Amino acid sequence: MTAASDRAERLDRADPLRGQLDRFVPPADGSVRAYLDGNSLGRPAADLPEVMRTFIIDSWGTRLIRGWDEEWMDWPQGVGDELAAAALGAAPGQTIVADSTSVMIYKLARAALSLRSPKRDEIVVDIDNFPTDRYLIEGIASELGLRLVWIDTDPALGVTAELVAEVVGERTALFLASHVAYRSGYIADAARITEVVHAAGAPVLWDLCHSVGAVPIALDDWQVDFAVGCGYKFLNGGPGAPAFGYVAARHQDRARQPLQGWIGHARPFDMGPGYQPHPGIRGFLTGTPPILGMVPLRHAIALIGEVGLDAIRAKSLALTDFAIELIDEQLAPLGVRLGSPRDHRHRGGHVTIRAAGFAEVKEELWKRGVLPDFRRPDGIRLGVSPLSTSFTEVAVAIEEISDILTGS
Structure with a gap:
C-alpha cells in the first residue's frame, strides 16, 4: 500500500458520508476502479431499479391514463419545488422541471429579454462559458438584432464581479454566466455579480449545471432573476435527465417565454384558439412533461435533501x-499544472489538471x-461527486496518471 492510498483509506474510514457510497450502483462487471466523472454523469442509486419498477407497475401500468389527472400534470411544479427546497435556496412556486438544458436556456433567456426596454440592446456573456450557452445566446442575439458583449475571462478562473462591472451598463439587456465554470470549477460570486448587474438595470440568467447538488445555492437571497440547470450531473438523474x-416570482406574470405549448396554457384542456399563458411558473412550460425521466431525478433529490x-x-x-494535495506531490514534479482555484472557497466539485x-x-x-473526462486543449477533469466518490478513488486516479506519465 502506498502512502497516498493509506491516507485515502484513513480518510474513507473517517468520512461522515461513507455510508452513502453503498447507496449507488457499482459497475456490474467490476471494470471501474475509480469513477471521477460524476460532474458529467452521476451514478444511479442502488435501489433505482426497484423505484422504476414500482413506478412502471403501479403508477404507469395500473393507473394508466388516470395518472395524468391524479398526479403527473403537477409533477413539473411539484418536483421543481422539491429541488428548490433541497438544493436551490428558493421558495415554492418558482421552479419547474421540464425540457432539456438547451431548451430551458433558450426559453428563459428569451423571457428575460421580453422585459427589456428598446434602448437595451446588449447581451453580456463570457468567452469561456459552456458552448451551448454561447451558441444559444449567439442565435438569440441574431434573432432579435441584439449585440453580444464578451467578457474575456481567465480559463483557470472564471467570471468576477470586477470584470462584469466593466461591461454592464444602460444598454445591457441580459447577463448570462455559469455559477461554476465547466473547465476550471471556479465558483463565481453569484450574489455580488447579480447585485452589479441589477445596479445596471438588467436581469441575470445563471447556468447552475456544474453547481446544483454540489455547491450551496441561495437563489432567493441572491435576488436572482432566472436560472437553469441540468439533472444528470450531481443530481444523479440519469442520461438525458430533464432540466429545471x-x-x-416577481417576473412570472410579466416575462413571456417564446415556446407557447399547450401545457403552459391557462386552460390546456379547452384546446381553443389563441394562446393565453398560465399564471405563475406554469406558464413557462411548453409540452408534455417528461414524467418517466423525473422518477430517478426525484429519487436523487430526496437523497440530497436527506x-x-x-x-x-x-x-x-x-x-x-x-x-x-496528491497532485502537488505526485504530478506537479512531472510537469502537470493545476487548472482550478487552489483556494477551495472558489472551487466547485471538480479539479482540472493540465x-x-x-x-x-x-x-x-x-x-x-x-x-475522468478530458476538455480541450489539455485538461483532464477529476470530478468528485460527494455522495458516491471515495477518497480511495481519488488516490487511485492520481497514482495511475503518475504511472502513465512515468511509463510505469
Missing part, C-alpha cells in the same frame, strides 16, 4: 483538497478502469 428552470447540502459541500471540499498529451492519457486511464 427558475423564474423569480443528507443536506452543507454535509455534501464539506465532503466535496475534502475530496478536492485531497486531490490537489499537461500536453493529456488526451492520450485520458484514453489510457479509461483502459485502466479510471474514468
Whole structure:
C-alpha cells in the first residue's frame, strides 16, 4: 500500500458520508476502479431499479391514463419545488422541471429579454462559458438584432464581479454566466455579480449545471432573476435527465417565454384558439412533461435533501483538497499544472489538471478502469461527486496518471 492510498483509506474510514457510497450502483462487471466523472454523469442509486419498477407497475401500468389527472400534470411544479427546497435556496412556486438544458436556456433567456426596454440592446456573456450557452445566446442575439458583449475571462478562473462591472451598463439587456465554470470549477460570486448587474438595470440568467447538488445555492437571497440547470450531473438523474428552470416570482406574470405549448396554457384542456399563458411558473412550460425521466431525478433529490447540502459541500471540499494535495506531490514534479482555484472557497466539485498529451492519457486511464473526462486543449477533469466518490478513488486516479506519465 502506498502512502497516498493509506491516507485515502484513513480518510474513507473517517468520512461522515461513507455510508452513502453503498447507496449507488457499482459497475456490474467490476471494470471501474475509480469513477471521477460524476460532474458529467452521476451514478444511479442502488435501489433505482426497484423505484422504476414500482413506478412502471403501479403508477404507469395500473393507473394508466388516470395518472395524468391524479398526479403527473403537477409533477413539473411539484418536483421543481422539491429541488428548490433541497438544493436551490428558493421558495415554492418558482421552479419547474421540464425540457432539456438547451431548451430551458433558450426559453428563459428569451423571457428575460421580453422585459427589456428598446434602448437595451446588449447581451453580456463570457468567452469561456459552456458552448451551448454561447451558441444559444449567439442565435438569440441574431434573432432579435441584439449585440453580444464578451467578457474575456481567465480559463483557470472564471467570471468576477470586477470584470462584469466593466461591461454592464444602460444598454445591457441580459447577463448570462455559469455559477461554476465547466473547465476550471471556479465558483463565481453569484450574489455580488447579480447585485452589479441589477445596479445596471438588467436581469441575470445563471447556468447552475456544474453547481446544483454540489455547491450551496441561495437563489432567493441572491435576488436572482432566472436560472437553469441540468439533472444528470450531481443530481444523479440519469442520461438525458430533464432540466429545471427558475423564474423569480416577481417576473412570472410579466416575462413571456417564446415556446407557447399547450401545457403552459391557462386552460390546456379547452384546446381553443389563441394562446393565453398560465399564471405563475406554469406558464413557462411548453409540452408534455417528461414524467418517466423525473422518477430517478426525484429519487436523487430526496437523497440530497436527506443528507443536506452543507454535509455534501464539506465532503466535496475534502475530496478536492485531497486531490490537489496528491497532485502537488505526485504530478506537479512531472510537469502537470493545476487548472482550478487552489483556494477551495472558489472551487466547485471538480479539479482540472493540465499537461500536453493529456488526451492520450485520458484514453489510457479509461483502459485502466479510471474514468475522468478530458476538455480541450489539455485538461483532464477529476470530478468528485460527494455522495458516491471515495477518497480511495481519488488516490487511485492520481497514482495511475503518475504511472502513465512515468511509463510505469
